Amino acid sequence: MILYQAVAIVPMAKPSFIGAEQPLAPDLAADRTILRGSATSRRRDLVFVVNPRGANGRTGKEWKKLLPFLRSRLGSECNICESLTSGPCHAIDITREAIREGADAVIAVGGDGTLHEVVNGFFWGGKPVSNHDPKAARATALGLIPLGTGSDFARTLGWKNDPRDAIERIALGVRSHIHVGVTSGENGEPHYFINVADLHLSAKAGYYASRYKKFGNLCYVIGALQAFFSHHNQDMRIKVDDGDWEVYSKVTALCIGNAKYFGGGMKITPNAHPSSNNFEVVILQDFKWYDFILKLHKLYNGTHLSVKNVSSRRACSIEVGEIVSSGSIFVQSDGEHLGFLPRKFSIFPGSIEMIC
Numbered sequence: 001m002i003l004y005q006a007v008a009i010v011p012m013a014k015p016s017f018i019g020a021e022q023p024l025a026p027d028l029a030a031d032r033t034i035l036r037g038s039a040t041s042r043r044r045d046l047v048f049v050v051n052p053r054g055a056n057g058r059t060g061k062e063w064k065k066l067l068p069f070l071r072s073r074l075g076s077e078c079n080i081c082e083s084l085t086s087g088p089c090h091a092i093d094i095t096r097e098a099i100r101e102g103a104d105a106v107i108a109v110g111g112d113g114t115l116h117e118v119v120n121g122f123f124w125g126g127k128p129v130s131n132h133d134p135k136a137a138r139a140t141a142l143g144l145i146p147l148g149t150g151s152d153f154a155r156t157l158g159w160k161n162d163p164r165d166a167i168e169r170i171a172l173g174v175r176s177h178i179h180v181g182v183t184s185g186e187n188g189e190p191h192y193f194i195n196v197a198d199l200h201l202s203a204k205a206g207y208y209a210s211r212y213k214k215f216g217n218l219c220y221v222i223g224a225l226q227a228f229f230s231h232h233n234q235d236m237r238i239k240v241d242d243g244d245w246e247v248y249s250k251v252t253a254l255c256i257g258n259a260k261y262f263g264g265g266m267k268i269t270p271n272a273h274p275s276s277n278n279f280e281v282v283i284l285q286d287f288k289w290y291d292f293i294l295k296l297h298k299l300y301n302g303t304h305l306s307v308k309n310v311s312s313r314r315a316c317s318i319e320v321g322e323i324v325s326s327g328s329i330f331v332q333s334d335g336e337h338l339g340f341l342p343r344k345f346s347i348f349p350g351s352i353e354m355i356c
């Protein structure tokens with residue numbers, strides 16, 4: 001296996017054992033297919049894609065501390081390849097190369113931005129990337145060691161914020177099928193998301209929040225305050241599952257959930273789950289600044305769907321545009337700025353396997 005500008009970690013001699021399965025988040029436990037191969041059949045090639053700058057540099061420091069445990073837990077049964085990203089989008093290229101070379105799993109080590117890039121590396125030219133070897137026994141799985149600022153995706157899976165737990169999950173290697181969403185980037189190229197895509201106020205807040213990551217989770221509060229200053233609720237048109245266009249007046253934010261949380265722990269699409277083959281779309285209309293103060297706790301604990309001017313629906317695809325085009329409505333997916341409306345968001349047909 002090639003090294004992806006990486007440091008290969010020599011497997012350690014200490015033996016490790018496949019233990020009892022850990023409990024899964026209930027939704028996944030119900031849906032999962034057990035795809036674990038025999039641990040003794042061959043050594044698994046695991047590629048760890050580490051963003052050393054994640055969480056304002058904390059990811060890199062935590063990763064160094066984690067390595068001895070990783071080596072002792074997995075080194076005897078897996079080939080471990082560590083690849084540090086050198087900048088934005090590098091994780092995409094590392095992932096594509098690893099899949100083509102037949103990695104058993106590519107594991108994102110960092111926050112939602114790193115996971116987002118690794119997920120995008122699973123695709124190329126609108127199709128899943130495949131192994132060079134057509135006889136390969138099984139597809140490359142996605143893994144995650146959440147070590148970011150928000151790490152919102154891991155919350156949907158009910159994971160504790162403990163990287164050692166994540167390593168135990170990787171050691172067990174139990175795979176589940178999950179879905180991802182697809183939209184288009186600024187130049188029309190396909191762009192994949194695993195967590196939440198959203199637009200207008202929340203997307204603008206995310207755009208500003210990314211400038212304040214050095215303040216940890218407080219960045220989301222600062223970003224929201226900054227976004228509010230220039231915010232106006234906007235009339236929009238929406239087409240769900242290729243039906244008719246519908247007009248939604250005074251839209252504050254529209255969130256397309258493949259998973260439940262965004263913005264550092266806000267349970268915005270509480271019924272979404274990546275194992276289901278549709279999105280939960282939550283639309284906030286005519287919200288004033290004081291509505292957020294009065295209802296913020298409900299947004300955080302996911303009880304906002306009964307609040308006035310909040311609606312929720314299921315969709316496999318949703319197209320959103322302005323009534324009067326201004327080209328200034330922010331769009332983001334998985335917390336990454338993606339340009340401005342109009343956009344279409346769809347569940348990607350087919351699934352990927354994730355180590356859960």
Ligand SMILES: Nc1ncnc2c1ncn2[C@@H]1O[C@H](COP(=O)(O)OP(=O)(O)OP(=O)(O)O)[C@@H](O)[C@H]1O
Nearest residue numbers: 054055086087088110111112113114148149150151
């Ligand atoms: N070596 C690097 N130097 C600077 N930025 C990088 C590097 N590698 C990756 N990045 C960028 O850092 C961004 C943020 O990383 P990441 O998501 O891991 O951490 P975070 O933003 O702190 O966490 P979260 O997204 O969960 O809030 C990624 O979108 C990625 O493009």
